[in-house]
Amino acid sequence: xxxxxCVKRVPDTETRPKIASDEKNFDLSDAKFVIxxxxxxxxxxxxxxxxxxxxxxxxxxLDSSGDVTVIRNGxxxxxxxxxxxxxxxxxxxxxxxxxxxxxxxxxxxxxxFFGKQGVGHDYQQVPSILAEIMNLPLISxxxxxxxxxxxxxxVREIEGGEEVVEAKLPVLISAQKGLNVxxxxxxxxxxxxxxxxxxxxSPEFTAEKLSWEVEKxxxxxxxxxxxxxxxxxxxQVKEIISFLSDExxxx
Amino acid sequence: MRRxxxxxxxxxDLLLTEEEKLMRDTARKFVEDKxxxxxxxxxxxxxxxxxxxxxxxxxxxxxxxxxxxxxxxGISNVGYGLIMQELERGDSALRSFASVQGALVMYPILTFxxxxxxxKWLPLLASGEKIGxxxxxxxxxxxxxxxxxxxxxxVGSHYILNGSKMxxxxxxxxxxxxxxxxxxxxxIGGFIVERGMEGFKQVEIKNKFSLRAxxxxxxxxxxxxxPLENKLPGTKGLxxxxxxxxxxxxxxxxxxxxxxxxxxxxxxxxxKERIQFAGKPIASHQLVQEKLVYMLSEITKAQLLSxxxxxxxxxxxxxxSHISLLKKNNVKIAREIAKLSRExxxxxxxxxxxxxxxxxxxxxxxxxxxxxxxxxxxxxxxxITDIPAYY
Ligand SMILES: Cc1cc2nc3c(=O)[nH]c(=O)nc-3n(C[C@H](O)[C@H](O)[C@H](O)COP(=O)(O)OP(=O)(O)OC[C@H]3O[C@@H](n4cnc5c(N)ncnc54)[C@H](O)[C@@H]3O)c2cc1C
Numbered sequence: 001x002x003x004x005x006c007v008k009r010v011p012d013t014e015t016r017p018k019i020a021s022d023e024k025n026f027d028l029s030d031a032k033f034v035i036x037x038x039x040x041x042x043x044x045x046x047x048x049x050x051x052x053x054x055x056x057x058x059x060x061x062l063d064s065s066g067d068v069t070v071i072r073n074g075x076x077x078x079x080x081x082x083x084x085x086x087x088x089x090x091x092x093x094x095x096x097x098x099x100x101x102x103x104x105x106x107x108x109x110x111x112x113f114f115g116k117q118g119v120g121h122d123y124q125q126v127p128s129i130l131a132e133i134m135n136l137p138l139i140s141x142x143x144x145x146x147x148x149x150x151x152x153x154x155v156r157e158i159e160g161g162e163e164v165v166e167a168k169l170p171v172l173i174s175a176q177k178g179l180n181v182x183x184x185x186x187x188x189x190x191x192x193x194x195x196x197x198x199x200x201x202s203p204e205f206t207a208e209k210l211s212w213e214v215e216k217x218x219x220x221x222x223x224x225x226x227x228x229x230x231x232x233x234x235x236q237v238k239e240i241i242s243f244l245s246d247e248x249x250x251x
Numbered sequence: 252m253r254r255x256x257x258x259x260x261x262x263x264d265l266l267l268t269e270e271e272k273l274m275r276d277t278a279r280k281f282v283e284d285k286x287x288x289x290x291x292x293x294x295x296x297x298x299x300x301x302x303x304x305x306x307x308x309x310x311x312x313x314x315x316x317x318x319x320x321x322x323x324x325g326i327s328n329v330g331y332g333l334i335m336q337e338l339e340r341g342d343s344a345l346r347s348f349a350s351v352q353g354a355l356v357m358y359p360i361l362t363f364x365x366x367x368x369x370x371k372w373l374p375l376l377a378s379g380e381k382i383g384x385x386x387x388x389x390x391x392x393x394x395x396x397x398x399x400x401x402x403x404x405x406v407g408s409h410y411i412l413n414g415s416k417m418x419x420x421x422x423x424x425x426x427x428x429x430x431x432x433x434x435x436x437x438x439i440g441g442f443i444v445e446r447g448m449e450g451f452k453q454v455e456i457k458n459k460f461s462l463r464a465x466x467x468x469x470x471x472x473x474x475x476x477x478p479l480e481n482k483l484p485g486t487k488g489l490x491x492x493x494x495x496x497x498x499x500x501x502x503x504x505x506x507x508x509x510x511x512x513x514x515x516x517x518x519x520x521x522x523k524e525r526i527q528f529a530g531k532p533i534a535s536h537q538l539v540q541e542k543l544v545y546m547l548s549e550i551t552k553a554q555l556l557s558x559x560x561x562x563x564x565x566x567x568x569x570x571x572s573h574i575s576l577l578k579k580n581n582v583k584i585a586r587e588i589a590k591l592s593r594e595x596x597x598x599x600x601x602x603x604x605x606x607x608x609x610x611x612x613x614x615x616x617x618x619x620x621x622x623x624x625x626x627x628x629x630x631x632x633x634x635i636t637d638i639p640a641y642y
């Protein structure tokens with residue numbers, strides 16, 4: 001089984017965002033980078049499929065940073081090889097999907113995993129656009145997956161419940177938390193990752209540009225100072241009650 | 252409180268390889284996920300979290316710098332040190348476990364063992380399926396193990412061991428013990444003694460105020476029958492035991508950077524949040540800053556020393572006195588840093604809401620075991636003056 005996993009290098013979720021001087025981008029010079037956490041569920045599921053059925057797990061990433069550490073981490077978890085499409089800066093979801101579709105078509109995977117979203121920008125668009133471009137079924141927000149021959153059965157998370165979806169390979173899957181518990185790379189895995197191939201490609205953008213542009217990014221306004229009630233307990237209670245009933249009107 | 256992300260004032264991360272950083276980050280994640288949430292409970296209960304052993308084995312943390320078999324990761328000594336650092340940030344108990352298993356049990360079997368001993372025990376020890384301990388210290392002989400009273404007498408197809416070993420990490424839980432004993436010719440030899448062998452008893456030491464989450468035991472040998480093939484054929488006198496100690500001390504030198512960095516991190520964050528006098532954080536007082544700067548300075552110097560000794564070790568150029576300096580210096584500053592951190596936390600520092608007092612107490616054992624601070628001073632003194640001053 002030939003399994004692809006699209007992974008994105010993103011700033012660690014604990015990063016405190018700083019806005020770059022052009023006010024359109026983030027200044028990430030101090031940030032620590034990781035694989036987008038949802039993508040890790042994709043990698044884990046891919047590795048489990050490979051362990052059950054044999055085959056190959058290939059990581060694909062569109063990334064212009066030149067830093068391969070994050071991809072190595074995925075190889076250390078157990079993926080066999082990686083393809084990095086080196087871009088020339090941030091791409092919007094449509095451009096990303098077009099560029100990735102060229103790699104996916106070339107590789108001809110039986111199944112391709114994504115995270116349900118890439119943390120940071122959180123567009124949640126790439127898998128859907130790709131499915132459209134490639135004319136393949138996409139099962140999104142998957143929390144359980146069974147594959148038997150070319151039969152696919154997936155459980156999706158939906159508002160207030162779950163939905164069971166069936167499809168046939170080839171298929172695209174976007175992973176949600178709960179699908180599995182991603183493994184840690186073992187030391188032997190880390191040593192082996194050093195020798196695994198990382199193929200670097202330049203982006204091929206083969207479509208009409210449909211994009212939008214980021215006008216401006218802003219941080220949310222700083223929180224206003226809280227209100228401190230003082231005095232005797234009874235007075236404090238009265239003050240809190242009048243605040244809740246008169247000012248915020250919730251009681 | 253801001254999340255711990257290491258302490259790296261002079262960008263010594265630049266001295267690490269990509270793999271070494273990944274190894275450290277993996278160990279850190281393991282400790283955050285699996286150790287931090289449970290460790291206070293095990294510390295309070297005076298219990299070793301034995302369920303973590305197999306997972307450490309799967310990740311390759313046991314004997315990770317040893318080479319020669321497929322199942323041994325054979326990573327660099329700096330990578331190994333970084334893993335020890337992260338484990339000990341969880342608790343010195345975990346690092347002690349990994350030190351004993353890797354440096355004091357797997358290393359001697361690999362270095363002094365027969366082919367049968369290696370193929371039988373190394374895979375089981377690397378995976379964590381079997382646990383080992385190392386018996387050198389005796390009730391009457393600590394810093395001076397040459398005086399040991401435990402004897403091994405050859406009788407027919409067995410060696411008969413008599414004596415006892417005290418303060419033995421993993422002593423009561425171990426499946427096998429690497430034990431040093433005096434042979435009839437007065438030389439010291441090493442043996443693999445297996446749990447359940449006739450005349451072998453393992454007893455836990457209770458009521459410790461330090462390393463409470465580690466198992467420490469006493470090993471008793473009363474006409475203990477050990478088959479001839481359980482002697483480690485390559486052991487040649489006390490020197491063989493000391494070679495093991497050099498391996499373990501190297502890991503300890505790195506390990507204590509974990510608690511040192513954590514205690515510094517907590518003291519720094521706490522002092523920025525804690526308000527005393529004129530509405531100002533305690534970090535605004537010069538006396539507090541002086542302590543914080545001392546901690547950071549010592550950590551930074553210790554990190555650079557560790558990396559250099561690690562690189563020397565990879566090249567086969569680390570002398571045991573280099574490793575004495577690493578163990579002595581780093582444990583001393585870690586112990587001092589834990590104490591200063593506890594001071595900065597005031598009363599909050601005496602409860603286990605923060606890991607500081609636990610680290611502080613653990614480091615008392617680490618200061619004493621594997622050669623006390625004084626013994627390492629004497630080893631370095633011997634090296635530079637060429638005059639032994641042990642007695
Ligand atoms: C938690 C724990 C785990 C341990 N695990 C193990 C283990 O797994 N295996 C093992 O074999 N041992 C183990 N030990 C034993 C440890 O290695 C010894 O405690 C250590 O070597 C010191 O020996 P001692 O306690 O007998 O102290 P002593 O040797 O009696 O020393 C007492 C004091 O006298 C000082 N002193 C001694 N000689 C001199 C000198 N010539 N000059 C100046 N000062 C001197 C020492 O520095 C120390 O301060 C462990 C100990 C502890 C506490």
